[in-house]
Amino acid sequence: MTRRTITRLTATVAAIAALGLAVTGCAAGGASAGGSNELGTISAGTLRIGTTGDTKPYAYTQDGELQGFDVEMAKEVAKRLGLKTEFVTQEFSALLPAVANGQLDMAAASISDTTEREKTVDFSEHYFIGYISVLASTKSGITDDESSLKGKRLGIVQGTIQDSYAQENFTGAELVRFPDNNSAVAALNSGTIDAHFLDFPVAEDYAAASNGTQKIAINVAVPEFPVGFPIKKGNDALKKAVDDAVKDIVADGTWLEIDQKYFPDQPVPDEFQPTK
Template identity: 30%
Template structure:
């Protein structure tokens, strides 16, 4: 009887050790998996957005670009949706490894984070109701103009306010700006033209016009200060510009090549 018990105990211990070994291997495999967290604000179609009727996945031009570059470097990407105004802080606090959100590398932002080379350049549009009578910048006199909090458009509104009397209001997300225009609380809003065109297609009661912006460089990828990822991403971004991969993504999401 003792021999039977000893044999059973030996078998149980052997199975346990084998299971532990398998568990350790799985754990090590998981530890070896490299994942970068991309911070973004998923309200900026076609750069980053969610097709809520289809899934809760964040898709868009910036997401494809991030996955393409990270994949070439041996990383996978985890996309996290955040308020645009909190993206720089997310990098500083370690909540994100990089930010791709149509962000412009302003001098103020450069004091807190590092940027890649420019990957896309767009313009700006004044969006309002079709019957608003707002067809040029001068028509904004005495009007309430909405902008996304912390965005480059906020800076453009302040530039306009130097010569034209406007009231500036901010909101966290682009859909909020559109809703405020439709409800009549805002007379207009300043939105990046590529993004605005998507709303004008779907919102038939809205119209818009582009204007010449001041001191705008385009969009770049943001990183924590002194991150070794900055140069690595830059190298791959340069290759994508040279071999046509970046233009293919532009055509896919915007329908035309970069000028």
């Protein structure tokens, strides 16, 4: 065998080996190589998750990175399902339609599970229970008495639990709808509205940043509106997988670690205590 023949043979073997490695690498990615997509995600091997970007500490962007309680919970679920994550930030009111229409696999934005919402999407096992609050201008005359909202202009993010709750319980207030918290608080800062109704931890942050011009006037506990991950109706495989992941995250104490990172001062309901 000549040296040239040996060289050609060596090159051929190397090429075959490299091809084998490439094929193996694709196969290791599972569904990305055209394999099965048992969980029925939009893109095989990836969980496409819709969220907001301005609801600290739930989901917010800081130093160019999306983070927060809901974001970490969604990442932990995906990790346990062996999936990559693809986050899509949208206005809150667009999240459920996007899940229902199959544009998202699920949403993660502290979305409460309600009978009305269950008409369009399924919800995973619940992973949070919280408070909602009225953030008011200190000059508004709004107190901890809900009747003080009468005649006041109250901001709400369209499509939220606050929207539904205010329509039913704050009937004396004039409701002004916004696409997100930032635009509502900008209106509060300018005096266009007297108060804004939002999640308690988010209200806390805005109040702290207001230099004393805003206060949390009213707090409402909402155990009847537990939070879950909305999932497209009919995708039973993904729902079951997410349900099982959430149960494990709670049981092994991972949920508590994430919760205490973002809500160190809030009590932990019995249902979220570790059991392992």
